[in-house]
Amino acid sequence: MATTALPQGSLRQRNPGSKKKNGSPFPEDVQVDSLVKPSPKATGTGSELDYKIALVIITVLAFISRFWGISHPNEVVFDEVHFGKFASYYLEKTYFFDVHPPFGKLLFAFMGWLVGYDGHFHFENIGDSYISNKVPYVAFRAMPALLGSLTVTVTYLIMWESGYSLPACVVAAGLILLDNAHIGQTRLILLDATLVFTMACSLLCYIKFYKLRHDPFSRKWWKWLILTGFALSCDISTKYVGTFAFITIGSAVVIDLWDLLDVKRVGGALSVPDFAKHFAARAFGLIIMPFIFYLFWFQVHFAILTRSGPGDDFMTPEFQETLSDNVMFANSITINYYDSITLKHKETKAYLHSHDAHYPLRYDDGRVSSQGQQVTGYPYDDANNYWQIIPADDNKEMGRPVKNHDLVRLRHIGTDTILLSHDVASPYFPTNQEFTTVPLTDANGDRINDTLFEVRIENGKKGQEFKSIASHFKFIHNPSKVAMWTHETPLPDWGHRQQEINGNKQITPSSNVWLVEDIPSLPADHPRREKPVKEVKRLPFLQKWFELQRSMFWHNNQLTSSHPYASQPYQWPFLLRGVSFWTQNDTRQQIYFLGNPIGWWIASSLIAVYAGIIGADQISLRRGIDALDRRTRTRLYNSTGFFFLAWATHYFPFYLMGRQLFLHHYLPAHLASTLIVGSLLEFVFNADAASEEATYQAIKSGKKAAPGPKRFVSARERFAGTSMMPAWIACGVILAIAAAGWYYFLPLTYGYPGLSVEQVQARKWLGYDLHFAK
Structure with a gap:
């Protein structure tokens, strides 16, 4: 579940009129908070201005890395043959069939409509020229590039909203910024940029919703609940693997609702009617509303595609009779x-x-x-x-x-x-x-x-x-x-x-x-072969939707044939192999879909470290050893645990699938793994936070006299200058070596410049099927 910590620098004042308790010289929480909880300027974690400046810088860098040289190559690359073609069919209102829901493809069609493209080019073959066919391909590629850039921003905001220090926010977002796989997928006419962005938005919106748990049913509470549902709907409306985001958020909601039944919680357990309200609100915001949004995109899909096209054969005759110019409908005898x-x-x-x-x-x-x-x-x-x-x-x-x-x-x-x-x-x-x-x-x-x-x-x-x-x-x-x-x-x-x-x-x-x-x-001139004018029929929306769903699921399950660049889930966290997207023999240029090996190996290693920390803590507790303070353990289990849940639910289900699988299926899980990296960075370098928490608890319980405000604050100010220095050093080291890996593999991500035989062979670190290696 999302962390219970508030953003840095924010204070929650509870029971302002309460009296002293347990020998504490201050009213409970309020004055102690004012003494012990540091102001943003008195910490090494950074002020709000520092967070905003870092956010602007990392967002600008994200846009530069995604949009730089986006016009290259000026020809059809890999699966652009599919999703570019679908955008053209939308613009021609020609019915087509695809195993993925319509939302991501509608975004491409919307971009084409904005620039006045008529859909005349059908992206038939990899390598077909965009220039000679007069296709506004840069506009199409700009849509995923925009979403890919904002994904870096959202990753940063997830960490910030979860209350993490500035180094933790920077390292998590920086690993996405410097990842070749995220860059490569967001510079082409592909759906994964939309999928990863909406998945990240669902995590961010849910964290903001969860932080309002003490103010239920308020306007902001409802806003972030509905936005969480909308992000989830856009996720599953792009690809059906968006279901994994529902599992992530749904698991967190179940735990949250279970906590609301606990009589030991602050304020006591909810009454049955109040609990029913919470349950109904979450069911409405996270199930009913997303399903309505999901249906809406299909309604748009059907409303646009009114003409007969290549997708007719996948549908029943009754469905085909709803399409104009349908050959089957006109020629049936x-x-x-x-x-x-x-x-x-x-x-x-x-x-x-x-x-x-x-x-x-x-x-x-x-x-x-x-x-x-x-x-x-x-x-x-x-x-x-x-x-x-x-x-x-x-x-x-x-x-x-x-x-x-x-x-x-x-x-x-x-x-x-x-x-x-x-x-x-x-x-x-x-x-x-x-x-x-x-x-x-x-x-x-x-x-x-x-x-x-x-x-x-x-x-x-x-x-x-x-x-x-x-x-x-x-x-x-x-x-x-x-x-x-x-x-x-x-x-x-x-x-x-x-x-x-x-x-x-x-x-x-x-x-x-x-x-x-x-x-x-029947001879060609037989009267039975005459083609009388027939009126296009209409079918209820839900009947068309159910039929399309059945066909999509069936054909999705049939994608079991072997593929030269398919890979297995156990290969993804270690980046054992990638996918060849595009080659050009004359210039020896190629686009090879591959993540940043260094960044991926760091993230995968720290996932194992996190599992080890949790295991060691549980064993220690069984042996009567409490090595962690309450706040550190709460964050480790709740906040980092939520990120680990997102990684696990976006990764392990692929082991149950029999269809073709590729490296890009790991991108949502990889984003979650970078959040774990950021949170563990803070866990390792939070000795000051642990000391602060211990002092805070001692003052509240009366076991320790509260220092005077000036003396305590000045002590923290003396410590603030160096408290986060180790974290910043670690952040700098991680991003520096990640940047080295990013730069080294850039020619394979951007498709230029061409590499010599020796340069190609030097980049075949693992089972990378690179071209021009000899």
Whole structure:
């Protein structure tokens, strides 16, 4: 949880009218505070003016480091191909699909709109020129650079608001200022600058909210509660890993609410009605309001993207009918019985195909097949993809439309056989059924039931007509209730390296979905192919939102394929490898995403030190040894503990993920680690604070006579000149060696100048896959 300490120099006067207690010569708290609590000018921690001057300096340096040479390179870099493209689609109002929520991409679109960009360039390939295509790419890059610069400022403010000394504030913000990874991600058209900035803002806002815990339900209390929720909403509305910030703040809130129930707390435990008010207020500010903001960005997303685009295929036909100029909507044709059709798998784009070849008697694992005619998935248009749809009943009426939940049979036109599935294992899946075809004589005899399939239109209504392109459907084998399914692993040579078709017992996955691409039996000038003007339909917002959420989560979970620059979470704190963003052979320039190794190793080491300190303190307490004063322990467990909680909740969950992971996923956790560095710097050099606390407690309890105001203050003034000198020295040493690491790796961060072979090899400290190393 956030520290209970007030900012330096602030006083809380409690019970101003109280009398002396325990032999203390002063009214409780007030006069003792005035004697013992030093004024800002009487400490080595710095006055408020010192804090403000340092804040301005570090903010200016942040803007310089992020904006310096931001126009280089003047071509598409790494994932700018995605997020620049999405900004263009917003400006063209063209529907697209992405696994990330819309907030960060909307910021890019907003910047493009501000500079009058029309979205004509679609960022197709890494290396495409911005200059020749007249793209205001510097304006786009300025958005993350701005947020990245302010992230340094927010880091400083987090430490300041938590009551830390000036050296602690400077070292925490300085490690972000001098970090190559934060600089690299905030100079390009990427989402991570928005993610890290909003995560840092959520920590800052919550700390300011927590400091007002003695003034609940005041205007400021409500303001910082709502702002915390808004920052959290922007975080998760940028990327779904923003959920980790909710876990951080949520854990702190749970501990806070638990403390409110403690009868030993100052003022006693809250009554049940008062506790319910606190609970309801936090639920409103940190759950309900963020969810409303989250929905709002999706509403903006839908309101802008009204035209058909590349994202159509990810959505249902009902959704696509809400988009203007939708090809599927315009070209869909009602399918009648006895039409010749081609069926395409929605996910792999393979056609349902058959040919005059049979399954082998035995597969490689020794299993026996039916030796029936092969049914496969084929990626190209071919006459062997043509199937005639015929009714399961004896009604031979021509022109009768096929409807949802009808039982049908498919005749393979090229071989005059009927599609069939039966209780024989498929080539690759012993648990899935084989698909084959049989001659008409068998299909109309004892095996007729095995040739029956149900057309089950996705989200279809009873009696809904089956249409080409528009009706996404599952083809369910009626007797066994398995769904026709395919996958991209090719069959062996006996299957001509085509895709396997089999019956999937799990019928709910969206990978079972097919569509009818065309009706080859209809001539181009057939009346059924006429395209009457159709009115764009409307769907309720929540229905569109739920559908998009399902599709986003599903495709996010499918990002499991290997990537040459993917890395594992255990590699991140030690910066074992990075990511190649961009190269230029002629100049030997490259952008390699990599943090500041020295800064990262310091932060990771001090995380281990913090864990060791907590462990040693707990063991000491068990042995009856109290080595820390009350205020130091409170700050160590509460404030530093809150930062450690933020680091842990933004780091350890990645071990549970099966998707592709990269170094940039560690950036929010790295920011939290720099806060731990700052707080431990103060812990190590706070002997004066411990002495002050001991004196303060002794005077309050009456065990020690209070010194005269002048004598006590003058003693502190004599000490103030040297009290923080060790902390400043440590701060200077840490930032000096961090600056050396930052400068050494700058050519890889800024992309210039080009490096010689020897210079590149000298920077391959660990497993860095640098180009031009030979």
